[in-house]
Amino acid sequence: MKMAAGTQPGNSLSVSADAGNNGRDGDDGHKRPGGTPVVAVAPAGNGSIAHSSHKTALFSGNEAIGLAAWHAGADMAVGYPGTPSTDVLEYIAEITPEPDIYVEWSTNEKVAMDVAMGASLAGKRVIVTTKHVGLNVAMDSLMTSPFIGVNGGVVVFNADDPGMHSSQNEQDNRYIARFAGIPLLEPSDSQEAYDFTRVGFGLSEQWDTPVILRTTTRISHALSKVIPAPAEQHRSGEFRRDPRKYVMLPANARPRHVAHLERLSKMEKWAEEVPFNREELRSRSIGVVTSGVSYQYVRDVLPDASVFKLGLTFPLPRESLTSFASKVDRLFVVEELEPYLEEALRLLGVPVEGKEFFPRYGELSPHLVRVGFQAAGILEPSGETAGETIGGVAGPSLDSVGPRFPLLCSGCSHATPFFVLRELDAVVTGDIGCYTLGATDPLSAMDTCLSMGSSVGMAVGLAKAGSTGGRPVVAVLGDSTFLHAGIPPLIDAVHREANLTVIILDNGTTAMTGGQPNPANAVDIRGRSVPKVDIPAICKAIGVASLAVVDPYDVGATRRAIENAISKEGVSVVVTVRACAESPEKIRGPVYYVDVDGCDGCQLCMNLGCPALVWDLSLDVMPKRVRIDASLCSGCTVCAQICPQGAIFASSSQSVTASTAGAGASVSSNQGERQ
Numbered sequence: 001m002k003m004a005a006g007t008q009p010g011n012s013l014s015v016s017a018d019a020g021n022n023g024r025d026g027d028d029g030h031k032r033p034g035g036t037p038v039v040a041v042a043p044a045g046n047g048s049i050a051h052s053s054h055k056t057a058l059f060s061g062n063e064a065i066g067l068a069a070w071h072a073g074a075d076m077a078v079g080y081p082g083t084p085s086t087d088v089l090e091y092i093a094e095i096t097p098e099p100d101i102y103v104e105w106s107t108n109e110k111v112a113m114d115v116a117m118g119a120s121l122a123g124k125r126v127i128v129t130t131k132h133v134g135l136n137v138a139m140d141s142l143m144t145s146p147f148i149g150v151n152g153g154v155v156v157f158n159a160d161d162p163g164m165h166s167s168q169n170e171q172d173n174r175y176i177a178r179f180a181g182i183p184l185l186e187p188s189d190s191q192e193a194y195d196f197t198r199v200g201f202g203l204s205e206q207w208d209t210p211v212i213l214r215t216t217t218r219i220s221h222a223l224s225k226v227i228p229a230p231a232e233q234h235r236s237g238e239f240r241r242d243p244r245k246y247v248m249l250p251a252n253a254r255p256r257h258v259a260h261l262e263r264l265s266k267m268e269k270w271a272e273e274v275p276f277n278r279e280e281l282r283s284r285s286i287g288v289v290t291s292g293v294s295y296q297y298v299r300d301v302l303p304d305a306s307v308f309k310l311g312l313t314f315p316l317p318r319e320s321l322t323s324f325a326s327k328v329d330r331l332f333v334v335e336e337l338e339p340y341l342e343e344a345l346r347l348l349g350v351p352v353e354g355k356e357f358f359p360r361y362g363e364l365s366p367h368l369v370r371v372g373f374q375a376a377g378i379l380e381p382s383g384e385t386a387g388e389t390i391g392g393v394a395g396p397s398l399d400s401v402g403p404r405f406p407l408l409c410s411g412c413s414h415a416t417p418f419f420v421l422r423e424l425d426a427v428v429t430g431d432i433g434c435y436t437l438g439a440t441d442p443l444s445a446m447d448t449c450l451s452m453g454s455s456v457g458m459a460v461g462l463a464k465a466g467s468t469g470g471r472p473v474v475a476v477l478g479d480s481t482f483l484h485a486g487i488p489p490l491i492d493a494v495h496r497e498a499n500l501t502v503i504i505l506d507n508g509t510t511a512m513t514g515g516q517p518n519p520a521n522a523v524d525i526r527g528r529s530v531p532k533v534d535i536p537a538i539c540k541a542i543g544v545a546s547l548a549v550v551d552p553y554d555v556g557a558t559r560r561a562i563e564n565a566i567s568k569e570g571v572s573v574v575v576t577v578r579a580c581a582e583s584p585e586k587i588r589g590p591v592y593y594v595d596v597d598g599c600d601g602c603q604l605c606m607n608l609g610c611p612a613l614v615w616d617l618s619l620d621v622m623p624k625r626v627r628i629d630a631s632l633c634s635g636c637t638v639c640a641q642i643c644p645q646g647a648i649f650a651s652s653s654q655s656v657t658a659s660t661a662g663a664g665a666s667v668s669s670n671q672g673e674r675q
């Protein structure tokens with residue numbers, strides 16, 4: 001039985017008094033790369049923008065959030081790159097003129113949160129962007145932010161990564177919102193991503209607290225229609241002293257905690273009335289409570305089921321949920337990751353089914369939702385199965401497309417340090433970045449990877465424990481990660497006189513997330529010239545006595561620098577400096593080739609893991625010979641330096657002299673001419 005659309009409460013969302021659908025359907029958007037029309041905007045002077053032209057178009061959730069922040073009159077957008085959240089800030093920088101909104105890749109997420117709170121107290125609207133584990137870094141400030149409150153609205157955009165497409169864990173950050181007592185909005189398509197972002201700023205100001213906007217990967221990256229609303233002007237405001245509210249001394253924090261709890265109590269009543277939650281009554285035999293992308297899957301798989309769709313998932317509308325439960329015969333919760341909603345319903349004493357049919361890990365999909373409802377006896381079995389089974393519950397297949405091991409890019413400047421470390425049999429604590437691929441075959445030169453900056457701290461622990469069987473302890477992390485979270489543990493290492501080596505792989509960018517600038521770069525997200533932080537100078541200032549800077553394309557120099565560093569007592573640092581071969585632009589030198597008559601098939605070059613080095617299957621000889629895929633070779637020269645037979649040559653006239661067997665060859669290549 002289907003309910004008439006007009007009887008569904010809260011079916012449309014009004015983001016502000018003048019922000020309905022009026023004026024949303026103009027037809028004068030300009031084209032962005034790829035041809036999808038976007039909203040056209042025009043500077044209006046005086047630091048404001050007249051968003052007079054709006055066009056319905058396809059937007060990813062992240063684009064919709066960026067557009068909405070601008071249309072909401074945000075003065076500032078700050079964050080730290082992390083998939084799947086990164087492109088919100090990049091999109092804002094792409095579509096907005098510089099005077100209108102300040103955009104910053106902050107040093108880390110906590111810095112971003114603090115910058116946002118400062119700007120908010122000065123009366124400005126700010127969006128903070130982070131991936132799920134990034135919010136852990138911001139937690140110290142986030143937890144106290146509702147005590148201090150806001151002046152201008154603060155929207156904390158958090159993108160969870162179910163399935164861990166590019167993350168080290170799969171945490172469900174709805175619990176962080178509940179833990180911090182911060183309102184949580186969860187869009188289920190790009191239109192809601194746009195609307196919820198815009199309304200989030202107003203809610204933040206209304207309730208005097210930051211608001212968290214949570215997406216998961218599919219909402220962030222899938223495209224769907226967005227009808228933009230008329231833009232708001234920038235908020236006027238200024239900082240006014242209010243130490244009892246802004247200075248969290250215990251004497252001030254105690255009454256602020258009480259105020260925080262009183263606000264939560266009021267918000268729980270408010271949650272019953274907000275338009276973000278809606279009851280969609282259809283067949284009374286099945287009811288489903290859901291939110292986010294799971295709502296789309298449920299509508300796809302069970303179009304006749306009644307649904308309670310949540311857009312505000314903290315605080316929850318307990319009375320409305322209980323009422324909905326009483327209207328259906330059998331109640332399910334469909335949600336990605338943890339049983340967050342399911343637990344809340346059980347606490348209300350509502351009989352509910354959920355995680356016994358739907359997996360607690362990985363991404364959901366229409367297929368998995370269908371399989372779950374088949375297992376629950378709601379749908380006829382179709383013979384469809386999912387991949388893995390944990391506790392009898394079908395889950396996403398972990399290897400449905402077969403194993404394809406990721407590799408460092410051809411010409412990656414990180415290959416040589418790991419190649420050397422493997423030969424030196426070091427205990428290597430790794431970190432978060434594309435260089436984590438140093439853990440995979442054939443380099444296999446990383447023993448741990450925990451979280452941002454943890455390489456150095458773990459190395460301190462290993463060195464102090466002193467039980468590595470005589471193997472040297474080496475921490476490896478990138479430039480952006482060092483600045484993000486590697487400095488405090490380096491201070492610890494020096495101050496505690498730990499015996500270890502730190503290798504900072506400085507490739508001039510935050511490569512893993514697409515090449516964002518970091519404080520060690522001389523440009524910012526808008527390409528403006530900015531002061532550059534000097535990483536070796538930081539190390540010296542901390543008190544590192546042994547410091548070397550080396551070009552990782554010079555295999556011999558890199559080997560000598562690492563060996564020398566390891567031989568020193570105390571903390572030694574090697575900074576390898578060479579631009580990423582792929583980002584922000586591809587760097588290519590003359591292509592290299594293998595002289596089949598010189599190659600004896602020793603396989604040493606294959607240990608680099610360069611994708612351009614492949615087995616030559618056209619030759620009927622054993623051991624197999626190697627050839628270079630010219631379409632992949634970036635001309636880095638490294639394989640030519642390590643070939644003991646001197647069998648690898650540049651395709652142009654310059655030569656590479658393998659003066660010694662293995663690593664340590666001398667080079668006379670055209671490194672300086674790389675484009």
Ligand code: SF4
Pocket residue numbers: 594598599600601602603604605606625626642643644645646647648
């Ligand atoms: S290192 Fe040289 S000799 Fe050994 S397989 Fe590679 S190209 Fe052939």
Ligand code: SF4
Pocket residue numbers: 410411592608610611612613628632633634635636637638639640
């Ligand atoms: S020169 Fe050798 S190591 Fe460098 S990209 Fe080409 S094949 Fe790979």
